[in-house]
Each structure stands twice: as structure tokens, then as C-alpha cells.
Amino acid sequence: MSTKTPVTLKLLAQKLKISISTVSKALNDYPTINAYTKERVKQMAAELHFTPNKSALNLQIQKSYTIGIILPDLMDHYFTRSIFGIEQYARQYGYNVIIGQSYDDLKKEVDLANMLLKSRIDGLIIAISKNTQNFDHLDMFENLGLPIIYYGRNPSFNLSCHKVLSNTYQGCYKATDFLIKRGHKRVAYLGGPKMISFTHDRFKGYINALNDNHTPFDASLVAYTDFDKTNTNAAIKELFYNSENPPTALVAFKEQILFDAMKYLRSNKYEKMDQTEFIGFGNMPFIRYLDNPPLASIEENPESMGENAIKLLLKLIDQKTEATEYQEVMVDCELVMH
Amino acid sequence: MSTKTPVTLKLLAQKLKISISTVSKALNDYPTINAYTKERVKQMAAELHFTPNKSALNLQIQKSYTIGIILPDLMDHYFTRSIFGIEQYARQYGYNVIIGQSYDDLKKEVDLANMLLKSRIDGLIIAISKNTQNFDHLDMFENLGLPIIYYGRNPSFNLSCHKVLSNTYQGCYKATDFLIKRGHKRVAYLGGPKMISFTHDRFKGYINALNDNHTPFDASLVAYTDFDKTNTNAAIKELFYNSENPPTALVAFKEQILFDAMKYLRSNKYEKMDQTEFIGFGNMPFIRYLDNPPLASIEENPESMGENAIKLLLKLIDQKTEATEYQEVMVDCELVMH
């Protein structure tokens, strides 16, 4: 039917020789419109493939039925999986989703926030970049009464806000507890970068699991690394080779770190490898390809995080009352065996 | 400054006691506007954090400066990486990007296409779902004069369209050629699902490399599998255990398949494992975690594919002349050693 120019209400009205408002109301099933008219309009609309212009609609109803997501990186399965949870639910309620990657760069994050502001999104779900300590670009949303959900990463600098986080403390507790109950007396903790609050939350889980099981804490069983392989190798050397009584189990901040660690030990032919057990945060899909997978993974359930985030966001969008308390949702972690 | 209601041109105009059009023109640097006025307007706009309403703008200029991307799955690094190429370039030219996942489901793909149609995107980049054989939902774009680039997956049913694909034939040729030149007499090919055209393109590359190197073709060195582990294992068994003269090298359709295969052989303690070399399509980032990575990867350069797709799309958007021939871009593959 090669129309070349989008079909509008106006065109339908002309073809049917009725007014634009009748067409509009017919398509929206207004009770005042005659049934036969509705029929004619709808048929013509279908025939000409009428699609309402979203911009015109948004402008009129002052609502975009679009929510924004800003996250650091789509290559990270943690975030990709969280999108799944968000999208499913959002689309079900008629909302569209715009995804932006900040690549952990504050400037990109600010640009994205401004872009989304222009697009007049109804709300924002954001996993802040590593170095977001200034929240001006996000306060703008709040000033307009647009709700923001912080998720996945803890904005420790920003106290009063809605948060959806995985219960990372609990995850580490479970893993440590599980290993001790399995008979391990010397469980090590390999933490992530010290600036990340999760590193410390997880450490607390580790410590509390030790205490609850009456296992003494040994500082030489704790090391930290960033995501750089060299640092990880150094940390592992420290943990496993600097003591005549090395750990028999390890809980690692992230599987990306854990796998580097395991590969290091294996390629160095660490003699007690077979008696050592490993658990890391992530449950990454490609574990299936590893010849020697870790004992278990701490599953953070990112889909569920995403779903909690969007649920809370839509609730806030609907009520529109600023009055609500700031919510903090914690998503359970669970241990998954391999 | 808690405005609660978005700042519009109207508000700026009121505050400054000038007309809306002066404000608009001042912000857009019209030469007819007095320099001092521009100064005042811009300052006020900055002070009140004015952000133009994209919907109103789109409606007015009949252009959204937004392009759509439909792809099967963000969990697949091939596609995630391609987005990187698209986004970078698009944003540079002032375009926004809406990403939708079809999860390889035709119905979801159709829904997404309709959503994007409503959003009045200026163009579409799509990696079609596995079972897209009907193109009605995409023809709608063409009818409106909106360009579509098919990328990553070959829409073999749809002949006249713009395509950006990786030169998969060449990738397989390079890998096979490399292995033969390395001394392998018996190189096997493990293809993907037979409905996927790439499976056959790659097979051609394999065959031609054999021929060009005067290496005889042996049908028992070729097997096929889908992405299911059981099938892969069966195929591998057929290739490696059903012959007294098994292959010494293997080119696999995808690394996801290859890693299953290698794990199978290794866990079955295949005796000639150390003398056998493997190459697959992908170059997945987590290869660094494998204790025994394959010899090399065929890198399909998805970023470059994305960039080629967006470049072509923006060119088509700009010229708006329907007259151009349909373009087909082939992106080179390269061998990456591990």
C-alpha cells in the first residue's frame, strides 16, 4: 500500500468523511461513539496500518510510558540478566524501556541522564558508575517528581533514595557457612576493590559465619584484589603460598576473580588443588564449559533484582505522591552447586 | 530549585517577559536574535535547567533522531559487542538508540517492530530471529520510506534489502587454511544447525581451503550439531571415535559448541588430545579463564559490523532518496591466537 507518509487520524477522518475527534474516540472505544462508526473506523485503521504517533501522544497526555535504565555495561551478564527481569514486567504494563550504557564513566552517565530527561521518561532505574559520587544529574529527576530506583550498586554517598540490592552479606554468609559445615577449618576470603561497599558487606558475612560456627578468624586468610589479573595472582600467592597452613576453601568476591585465581593455582600445579574448594559470586553461564568448575556459585538473582526494581518504580509512578518513605529492597542470594 | 513541573519555553518566556519564539530562536542561535537577548535567554535556561521536550520536537520536525535495534539476545556477546559499534557512532551524530530483544521469538520481534513504528524511529537495524520468514512487520518500515539494515543474520528469504554480514566464508577458509599450513592433514568441520545459512557458507570456506591446499575431502570429517550439548557430544563421538584415523584438528561453527566438544573429549580422556588443535568462531572474552584454551579463534569483529550497519543506515536516512541500490557489506574475519 506504499503510503510513504505516516497514516494519521486526519487521513482516516478524511477518508471516512468524519471528524478527527470521532476517529480518535472510536479507536479509544468511547461509549458515546456509535457502534457502527467504531466498526468502520477500526477497519479503515487496520487497512491503512494506522499506528498512533507516540510523540504526539506523549505530548498530549504528558506521560511517555517509557522508563530509562542506565547501567555500566551490557557485557556483564549480571546486568544483562537484570534487564530481562525489568523488560518482562515493564512491557506487560505497557511501558517501554530505553537502555543506556555508562561504561562506568561518569561523563557518559551524565549524558545519558540528560538524554533521558529530554525523552521525558516516567522513571529511572540505575546502576551507578564506579565513580559516581555527585548526584546532580540524578537529582534533576527527583526535582521533577520522577522516581529513581538505585539498583545493583549501592550509592553509599546518597542516603535518601530507593534501593534494590542483592543481599550480598547473606550470600557470603551462606557460602562461608556451607564450607565450614562441610568440614573446612580454614576458609579464605578474597575480596574485591576496597572502595566498593559490597567488598565490606561480604566480609561481614564471612566473619559472622566464622563466628557463628566458632571458627577462629585468621587475618592471613583474607586478601583483596581488583579485577586485574596480576593483582589477583599476587593475592592468591599470598594466601596459598605464604603459609605452611594454607586455606582449604576460598570464597571469592566475583567469579571473574575466582577463575583467574583457579587458573593461576592450576597452572602453577598447586599440589593441594584437589582438596581445595572454591565458591564465587556470579553463577556465570559459561561455567558449563570449565573442565574443573568451582564447587558452587553464589547466585545473586539479577532477574529478580530487576523485577523488584521495576515493580517498585511502577508503584511510585502510579501513586505520584511524593510522601512515601524511601524503600530498600534486599534480594536473597542462594547457593548453586555445580 | 524543586520545580515539580518541567521547564518549558513558555515559562522561560514569561520569566523574561519576551515571546516564546524569541526564546526558541535564541536557544537555537538564530542570527536575527540580538546577542544580549541570547545571553539572557541562555542564562535563564541554564539556571532553570531547561531541557527541550523531545516529543514536542519530534512532532514538529517529523523526525525522531532515534534508531531502533532489534536483536535476539543481549546475553550473546556477539550482539552486545555489535551494539557498542552502533551506539558510539550513532550518539556522535546526535541519534539515540532503542534496543529490543526478540529472544529469537517471532511474535516478540513483531511486537518490537510495532513499538518502534509507534516511536517513529528514523531507521532500523535488525538481526532477525531464527524463524523470521515472513517480513510483513518489517515491510511496514520500507513502506514509510524508513531504511532497514539487516545485520548479523542473513535473511535469505528476503533478497532485496541492505545487509551487513561478517564474511563467514572467509573466516572458515582462514582457519582451515591455517591449520593445513600448520601441518594438519585431517581437519574436521563441525557445522551448526543446517537451517542456518552460515553453516553452509562456512562449509564452503572449509572446502575451498582444502582444495586450494590440495588436501582431499573426507566426508567422515564433517558433522553437524545444534546448540544442544547432547547433539554436540554425539557429533564429536562420530568424528573422533568412529574412525581409526581421527581428525587432528577441528574448526567449529561456534565456540559455544567447541567448548562443549573439548570438554567432552577431555572428560573422556581422549588420548590424542594434546596433538589435536581447535579453532572456533567467536573469540569469547572468557577464553582467558579456560585452563586449556583452543589454539585460536575466528574473530568476527561484531563492533565493526555494528559500525558498518549504522554508517550505512545514517547515510540512507540522510539522502532519503529511495533510488539507491541495495547494499551488501561484508566484514572481514580474522584469526586470533591464544
Add this chain to the structure above:
DNA sequence: TTCTACGTTTCAAACGTTTGAAATAAATCA
């Protein structure tokens, strides 16, 4: 016959922006 009520349709304003044409005021020229 006139009035009221009802069912249906149309009018007109609004959402926020752009932009050519028209208006205004000031400055220059004859």
C-alpha cells in the same frame, strides 16, 4: 406543537516546539 432528553458527532483548546511571515522600532537616506 413545543419542549426535553438522548445519542452521536463536532468544535476548539491544549500539550511544547519550530519557523516563515508580519510587525515594530530605530536608524539611515534622500
Add this chain to the structure above:
DNA sequence: TGATTTATTTCAAACGTTTGAAACGTAGAA
């Protein structure tokens, strides 16, 4: 002084949609 130019601002329509108010014709009631 009056006419013309110039610099600057404003007017008004348009983009496509929604929606309360107004208008219409027709049927039933008084």
C-alpha cells in the same frame, strides 16, 4: 520631513493526538 532600510521581535500556523464542552438531529413527552 518623509521614505526607506535594518535589526529585532512577535504572530500564527503547524506537527498528531486527546478530551470537555458545545452542537446537532431525532425521538419521545407534555
